[in-house]
Amino acid sequence: MDAISINNARLRFGETAALDGVSLSIPQNKCFGIVGESGSGKTTLMRAILGLQKLDQGDIRILGNPLVHSRAARKQRANFIQPIFQDPAASLSPRSRIRTLMNEVATVLKEPLATTDERLRVILNRLGLSQSVVDKYPHEISGGQARRVAIARALLMRPSILVADEPTAGLDVSVQGDLLNLLQDIRRSEKITLVVISHNLAIVRLIAENAIVMRAGKVVEGGDVGSLFRSPREAYTRELLAAWPSITQAGPPARLVDVQDHGELGL
Amino acid sequence: MAISVRNLSVDYSLPHGTAHALRDVSLEIQKGELLGLVGESGSGKSTVAFALMGLLANNAKVISGTAKIDGKSFDLTKPNATAALRGRGMAMIFQDPMLSLNPVFTVGTQLCEVLRRRSPGSDRKTRIGMAEDALDKVKLSNPQRRMGQYPHELSGGMRQRVVIAMALLSEPALLIADEPTTALDVTVEAQIMREIIGLRDRIGCAVLLITHSLGLVTEYCDKLSVLYAGERLESGTVNEVQQQPGHPYTRMLFDCEVQIDRERHADASENRFTVIAGELPDTRQRPPGCIFNGRCDVSFADCAVVDPGDYPVGNDTEHSARCLRLETP
Numbered sequence A: 001m002d003a004i005s006i007n008n009a010r011l012r013f014g015e016t017a018a019l020d021g022v023s024l025s026i027p028q029n030k031c032f033g034i035v036g037e038s039g040s041g042k043t044t045l046m047r048a049i050l051g052l053q054k055l056d057q058g059d060i061r062i063l064g065n066p067l068v069h070s071r072a073a074r075k076q077r078a079n080f081i082q083p084i085f086q087d088p089a090a091s092l093s094p095r096s097r098i099r100t101l102m103n104e105v106a107t108v109l110k111e112p113l114a115t116t117d118e119r120l121r122v123i124l125n126r127l128g129l130s131q132s133v134v135d136k137y138p139h140e141i142s143g144g145q146a147r148r149v150a151i152a153r154a155l156l157m158r159p160s161i162l163v164a165d166e167p168t169a170g171l172d173v174s175v176q177g178d179l180l181n182l183l184q185d186i187r188r189s190e191k192i193t194l195v196v197i198s199h200n201l202a203i204v205r206l207i208a209e210n211a212i213v214m215r216a217g218k219v220v221e222g223g224d225v226g227s228l229f230r231s232p233r234e235a236y237t238r239e240l241l242a243a244w245p246s247i248t249q250a251g252p253p254a255r256l257v258d259v260q261d262h263g264e265l266g267l
Numbered sequence B: 001m002a003i004s005v006r007n008l009s010v011d012y013s014l015p016h017g018t019a020h021a022l023r024d025v026s027l028e029i030q031k032g033e034l035l036g037l038v039g040e041s042g043s044g045k046s047t048v049a050f051a052l053m054g055l056l057a058n059n060a061k062v063i064s065g066t067a068k069i070d071g072k073s074f075d076l077t078k079p080n081a082t083a084a085l086r087g088r089g090m091a092m093i094f095q096d097p098m099l100s101l102n103p104v105f106t107v108g109t110q111l112c113e114v115l116r117r118r119s120p121g122s123d124r125k126t127r128i129g130m131a132e133d134a135l136d137k138v139k140l141s142n143p144q145r146r147m148g149q150y151p152h153e154l155s156g157g158m159r160q161r162v163v164i165a166m167a168l169l170s171e172p173a174l175l176i177a178d179e180p181t182t183a184l185d186v187t188v189e190a191q192i193m194r195e196i197i198g199l200r201d202r203i204g205c206a207v208l209l210i211t212h213s214l215g216l217v218t219e220y221c222d223k224l225s226v227l228y229a230g231e232r233l234e235s236g237t238v239n240e241v242q243q244q245p246g247h248p249y250t251r252m253l254f255d256c257e258v259q260i261d262r263e264r265h266a267d268a269s270e271n272r273f274t275v276i277a278g279e280l281p282d283t284r285q286r287p288p289g290c291i292f293n294g295r296c297d298v299s300f301a302d303c304a305v306v307d308p309g310d311y312p313v314g315n316d317t318e319h320s321a322r323c324l325r326l327e328t329p
Helices: A042-049 A071-077 A098-109 A113-126 A131-135 A143-156 A173-190 A201-207 A225-230 A235-243 B045-053 B107-118 B124-137 B143-147 B156-170 B186-203 B214-220 B238-243 B248-256
Strands: A004-013 A016-026 A031-036 A057-062 A081-084 A161-165 A193-198 A210-215 A218-224 B003-014 B017-029 B034-038 B060-069 B072-075 B090-093 B174-178 B206-211 B223-228 B231-237
Touching (some): A004 A042, A016 A042, A016 A057, A016 A210, A031 A201, A081 A143, A098 A143, A113 A131, A143 A161, A143 A173, A173 A193, A173 A201, A173 B248, A193 A201, A210 A225, A210 A235, A218 A225, A218 A235, B003 B045, B017 B034, B017 B045, B017 B223, B045 B060, B045 B090, B045 B174, B045 B206, B090 B156, B107 B124, B107 B143, B107 B156, B124 B156, B174 B186, B186 B214, B206 B214, B214 B238, B223 B248, B231 B238, B231 B248
Parallel strands (some): A081 A161, A161 A193, B017 B231, B034 B206, B090 B174, B174 B206
Antiparallel strands (some): A004 A057, B223 B231
């Protein structure tokens, strides 16, 4: 059984097809990457997977169960699929301490507060966060810490699937690596299916087993990351790879990458 | 004619003390050269740009620093020292193009405004012609139509092109680009970098590219300066620094960069990302000795007490780094 399977997902926002017949299957206990540029539909796909966005057509199955848009179903889903949003501030209320947010998990899981607290202690330790972080407000912690807090909250729900949208956007390289190592470790130790949505091809190549490249709501190509990046079949994938600023090329100064510049398209 | 900044120090007064955002930072850019200023968040890279442009926040104070631009010297500690240069001698491209564009005026009005300030005698028709020409040069399709459009009608990449066209029209001696492509997709990033280089080639200005991406710097810049917690730890030509980093921080930064051609290893434990352990020091309480001590993997006893000078690296006269290991007794 796949962790997530999507069959012919279609969604239009007015004239634009945000998802234009997307089909894919994400195997369990693996890391799956979704790459693409802005407007390719990556985030819309994530929202659809989380049940935050209804599709016009097509169906999504999470661990074999069809995704249903009802309040009860959504609550139920929270037990096995959890998001980590791009902007950690979006999942942290600016007006309450982080402890308040974590305590809500106890309410949702109908678990004694002490049990949740104990699990939280272990998770914070695991994520390299100090126990005192829970007494802080979101604005008092750094961007890297906010990501960890968002991951801690997600893990507290004991999900079997984690969907991370641009988990390292806006982070410095030194902090980014730390977070990605952590996500990889957790995925293995907790047997979690990790879906990473990112425009960063280099990190997807390293952490994901399988990946798809999206463009304008369509899956351009997909497969095992090794062959996808080593010998991409589609011109678009090659273009993306060529445009990546790489430090391996110690060429003459101000060397221009081989990207076709067609200028901007007319609106 | 070289652009130079000497001994720039900037303090920010904060509720809990004074943060020393920059400490004796010097830069030199030759005409027609691209200097990449790299550093992580909080390293002070944008403060360099703002101090030069005279756009520092009210709680900032330039403690020391002089700039030499277009053959003239400026004392940066004086308020509005470079005001006369803004828009003529210097132009700036921000990460968010909407910071430079006025939402209530059309692209054409804003481009013509630049020309009106630069050459007050010119007539309207000539200005419109020049503005359209500039839009065409930065490869915006249908320049005539763009002239009548408002910034919100354009995509992020198109807006950044308009800002580059504005810089092109003002023909600055120094162009400062502060994270110009951070909000853009990789393919657009490559195109925008190409336009910045095209602009440099056309008007022969010096370019200061402020970025956190070493990939961008090694691909497009001639020279590189590395900032860390307000100090310039290393400086040199891109090739030199890349092949022989003089400072451990530079080496570690290069190691952290994830290379696109790095293949996934079948054994998952091999797919680790390199990190620099520790955190940026609090610039309010600057520790004695080397600013990077504590996160450095090759530090020794003296690093905690001796403030390192700027020592030459290798045989290249332009290449230097602030690391005690380079000190020759």
